[in-house]
Amino acid sequence: MKNIIIILGIVIALVGQSQTSELLDSANARYNEGNYTLAINSYKKIISMGYVSADLHYNLGNAYYRTGDFPHAILNYERARKLSPNDEDIKFNLHLAYLKVSAKNETKPELTVNIWLKNIRMIASSNSWAIFSIISFIIFLSLVLVFLFSSNITTKRILLVGAVVLLFFSVIATIFSYQRKNDVLNFSTAVISDPTVTVKSSPDVNGNDVFIVYEGAMVSVKDSIPGWKRVVLQNGESGWIPAGTIVEI
Amino acid sequence: MRLSLFILSLIFSSGLLVGQDVTVIASGPNVVANGEAFYLKYQVNAQATKLVPPSFGDFDFLGGPSTSTMHSYSNVNGVAQNTVTYTYTYTLRAKKEGKFKLNPAIVTVGGKEYSSNSITIDVAKANQQSNQNQNTQNQTSGPPNISGNDLYLSVLVNRTNIFQGEYLVATVKLFSKVDLVDLGSYNPPTFNGFLKSEVEQKQLQLQKENVNGNIYNTVVIAQYILTPQKSGKLIIEPSEIECVIQYRVNSGRRSLMDEFFGRNVQRMTKKVRSSAVSVVVNPLPGNKPNDFNGTVGKFNLESSIDKNELMANEAITLTYTVKGKGNLELIDPFQIKFPHNFEVYDPKIINNVSTGINGSSGSKTFEYLVIPRHAGNYTIPEVKFSYFDLESKTYKQLSAQSYEISVAKGDGTNDVPVISGVEKEDLKYIGKDIRHIKTNASSFERTNGFIFGSSTYFLSFPAALLAFILIVFLRKNHIKKNSDIAGVKNKKAKKIAEKRLRVAHSYMNSSNSELFYDELLKAIWGYFSDKFNIPLADLSREKIIDKIKALNQSEDFVSEVNAIIDTCEFARYAPSESKGEMNFIYSKAVGIIGMSEKNLKQI
Numbered sequence: 001m002k003n004i005i006i007i008l009g010i011v012i013a014l015v016g017q018s019q020t021s022e023l024l025d026s027a028n029a030r031y032n033e034g035n036y037t038l039a040i041n042s043y044k045k046i047i048s049m050g051y052v053s054a055d056l057h058y059n060l061g062n063a064y065y066r067t068g069d070f071p072h073a074i075l076n077y078e079r080a081r082k083l084s085p086n087d088e089d090i091k092f093n094l095h096l097a098y099l100k101v102s103a104k105n106e107t108k109p110e111l112t113v114n115i116w117l118k119n120i121r122m123i124a125s126s127n128s129w130a131i132f133s134i135i136s137f138i139i140f141l142s143l144v145l146v147f148l149f150s151s152n153i154t155t156k157r158i159l160l161v162g163a164v165v166l167l168f169f170s171v172i173a174t175i176f177s178y179q180r181k182n183d184v185l186n187f188s189t190a191v192i193s194d195p196t197v198t199v200k201s202s203p204d205v206n207g208n209d210v211f212i213v214y215e216g217a218m219v220s221v222k223d224s225i226p227g228w229k230r231v232v233l234q235n236g237e238s239g240w241i242p243a244g245t246i247v248e249i
Numbered sequence: 250m251r252l253s254l255f256i257l258s259l260i261f262s263s264g265l266l267v268g269q270d271v272t273v274i275a276s277g278p279n280v281v282a283n284g285e286a287f288y289l290k291y292q293v294n295a296q297a298t299k300l301v302p303p304s305f306g307d308f309d310f311l312g313g314p315s316t317s318t319m320h321s322y323s324n325v326n327g328v329a330q331n332t333v334t335y336t337y338t339y340t341l342r343a344k345k346e347g348k349f350k351l352n353p354a355i356v357t358v359g360g361k362e363y364s365s366n367s368i369t370i371d372v373a374k375a376n377q378q379s380n381q382n383q384n385t386q387n388q389t390s391g392p393p394n395i396s397g398n399d400l401y402l403s404v405l406v407n408r409t410n411i412f413q414g415e416y417l418v419a420t421v422k423l424f425s426k427v428d429l430v431d432l433g434s435y436n437p438p439t440f441n442g443f444l445k446s447e448v449e450q451k452q453l454q455l456q457k458e459n460v461n462g463n464i465y466n467t468v469v470i471a472q473y474i475l476t477p478q479k480s481g482k483l484i485i486e487p488s489e490i491e492c493v494i495q496y497r498v499n500s501g502r503r504s505l506m507d508e509f510f511g512r513n514v515q516r517m518t519k520k521v522r523s524s525a526v527s528v529v530v531n532p533l534p535g536n537k538p539n540d541f542n543g544t545v546g547k548f549n550l551e552s553s554i555d556k557n558e559l560m561a562n563e564a565i566t567l568t569y570t571v572k573g574k575g576n577l578e579l580i581d582p583f584q585i586k587f588p589h590n591f592e593v594y595d596p597k598i599i600n601n602v603s604t605g606i607n608g609s610s611g612s613k614t615f616e617y618l619v620i621p622r623h624a625g626n627y628t629i630p631e632v633k634f635s636y637f638d639l640e641s642k643t644y645k646q647l648s649a650q651s652y653e654i655s656v657a658k659g660d661g662t663n664d665v666p667v668i669s670g671v672e673k674e675d676l677k678y679i680g681k682d683i684r685h686i687k688t689n690a691s692s693f694e695r696t697n698g699f700i701f702g703s704s705t706y707f708l709s710f711p712a713a714l715l716a717f718i719l720i721v722f723l724r725k726n727h728i729k730k731n732s733d734i735a736g737v738k739n740k741k742a743k744k745i746a747e748k749r750l751r752v753a754h755s756y757m758n759s760s761n762s763e764l765f766y767d768e769l770l771k772a773i774w775g776y777f778s779d780k781f782n783i784p785l786a787d788l789s790r791e792k793i794i795d796k797i798k799a800l801n802q803s804e805d806f807v808s809e810v811n812a813i814i815d816t817c818e819f820a821r822y823a824p825s826e827s828k829g830e831m832n833f834i835y836s837k838a839v840g841i842i843g844m845s846e847k848n849l850k851q852i
Binding site: 020025028031046050051052053055056058059062063065083089092093096097125126127129130131134137138141144145148149174177178180181184185 | 682683684685686687688689692693694695696697698699700701702706709710713714716717720721724728
């Protein structure tokens with residue numbers, strides 16, 4: 001019974017995958033024909049089906065770029081970069097897209113350690129990390145068991161070290177699994193789509209003007225009420241802007 | 250020899266004279282006052298055998314023709330030129346006002362007839378100038394009252410309604426009826442919103458001009474070519490000039506000497522000022538082509554290339570020439586999209602533009618020197634140039650053809666250092682477009698169905714831990730049991746004793762009494778040793794009794810244990826052969842062990 005369910009799941013996944021790759025092919029064909037609006041719709045359809053990949057967002061960004069919608073292009077390139085931080089093509093096109101808007105491409109410099117961690121994290125998917133964390137936890141427990149009932153001192157030492165390492169692995173894998181899930185699901189970044197937007201101190205047309213942001217600036221949406229969004233800029237400044245002046249995923 | 254040469258040259262020069270075109274030029278004043286005498290001249294560059302003047306019916310014929318001859322001989326770089334000019338002069342006098350045309354004169358040179366140009370003479374009303382002398386003489390001493398009509402400055406423009414970029418000519422002209430001697434400081438007009446260039450004046454020339462029937466002496470002070478820089482109504486601010494005028498004073502007595510030396514003539518200065526002139530500049534129509542640069546006029550575009558087939562690293566010269574009339578100076582070098590690996594030098598600009606009263610005209614040439622660095626077939630795209638055509642009042646686009654160039658492999662001597670430079674340019678150029686989409690089907694990640702965060706995931710850890718604890722617990726129990734040797738011995742005491750008893754029983758059957766008692770004793774000692782966890786070496790009867798007593802056993806049991814040990818030890822030294830004896834002792838020993846097992850269970 002259990003086996004049947006697993007096989008069924010795999011089959012459904014495979015069918016879904018082939019369907020999306022078909023859709024992706026047709027979207028790419030639209031793009032190559034120069035029919036960018038249709039390509040955008042097809043790419044978005046794949047996303048709405050519950051799939052996501054760096055390449056997908058990169059292609060969507062390209063299609064937006066071709067139609068001249070640079071804020072959307074930047075948004076999708078940023079999304080793609082989050083999913084695949086080391087892709088040179090994504091970085092390059094993002095850079096070009098930023099040239100087309102008034103805002104500067106401000107990327108906060110990251111610690112080298114963080115970059116390493118990120119690179120390691122990107123090796124596997126959230127699910128792989130989750131499984132890895134469970135398996136390494138089980139191995140950890142097994143090692144502890146052997147440690148407990150072993151009489152040889154040398155063996156015990158080795159086992160202790162191994163167990164500590166595996167516990168560490170398990171914890172790290174758990175964190176990575178969580179972060180990867182966040183990468184895929186939570187993308188709170190939005191891009192300003194109006195040429196200039198005045199950020200207000202309160203969600204009110206008559207509110208005090210705090211500062212001005214330009215088209216293409218990256219903000220993260222922290223809060224929203226009907227018609228207004230509270231955004232935080234990369235430099236930490238925050239304020240309220242009308243909901244229609246930004247684009248989000 | 251020398252003589253023949255001279256004759257030859259003479260013949261040659263005369264032949265030249267004959268072969269030359271005969272021209273007849275009639276000249277006379279443009280304007281004369283009624284009653285004024287003037288000269289009418291006919292200039293012929295060959296001796297005329299006959300000259301028939303037109304009829305002078307509208308004028309009084311005073312005399313002529315008087316003939317004058319001018320010879321000039323020039324030898325430039327061995328080319329000798331001999332020019333002769335014959336001038337025939339008639340003296341005429343105007344007798345009525347109006348414009349009169351003098352028909353061409355017919356000149357006969359060497360049997361052929363040539364006609365001159367016709368000229369028009371404007372006869373204006375006679376000034377009072379001739380009488381002025383008397384008038385001023387009658388006046389008292391002091392400067393004459395000169396009105397604005399007698400002396401004025403005017404800025405004349407040839408057009409007042411133009412397009413932006415079109416030129417106009419502004420002439421600053423002084424009109425005078427009085428005796429003008431000299432000109433003082435000159436304040437040129439200010440041309441706000443115009444780009445001006447001054448037309449050089451050779452020298453100030455006095456000319457006669459008829460203005461509304463009055464004859465003025467006019468002087469062109471300056472002439473400007475103006476190009477408006479913006480549209481709308483532009484105003485040329487007034488200009489000013491200082492004039493020195495000569496007048497006679499009435500000195501009462503007049504002597505011929507005074508008059509001759511000009512003693513009764515005085516000078517005065519007067520400033521005259523022109524009025525402002527406004528010009529309407531129309532903006533160019535809105536549908537400007539992308540490459541329009543503000544060039545207005547009429548042009549054509551020519552291009553040429555010195556070669557189409559060459560080796561790599563050889564130079565090509567491409568020439569584009571814009572010819573025509575208009576503001577040529579605004580034309581910038583064309584932005585030509587040369588193939589990337591062409592080395593392109595800044596174009597050489599050859600300006601051949603002359604600016605005169607007819608505006609700017611001429612040509613502007615751009616010479617591009619390019620060097621293909623790699624072999625291949627290339628195309629130099631066509632060049633487009635837009636301008637505003639003043640005649641049709643529309644924008645026009647000119648284009649120069651594209652060129653196909655095939656470059657063969659060069660010797661490659663200076664390839665290497667160039668490549669890096671070219672490569673850099675390449676990068677810069679291509680870098681203007683985004684990279685292509687990724688077409689290989691990538692692995693998607695699902696946005697649902699995450700293991701992390703699911704209850705299975707979170708439960709798997711406690712489950713594993715629980716299993717771990719269970720295993721540890723069970724294992725610990727097992728170990729605990731295994732590690733309790735006394736308990737095990739205790740448990741196994743009976744088993745071992747029984748084993749020994751069985752051996753003893755077999756000795757009994759074979760009537761080996763010595764071994765039987767030995768084995769029996771071993772079984773009993775061994776049993777208690779195991780039971781009380783006392784090593785055999787330390788075991789003694791007293792210890793066993795003490796242990797049993799400590800366990801609150803009855804005196805009977807103690808004495809029975811004592812009795813059987815006694816019996817066995819006795820029997821070892823004096824073994825009884827009797828089978829009944831052995832049987833009795835055996836069953837007693839079994840009974841003791843069974844009893845002990847029962848009574849000492851709680852240990």
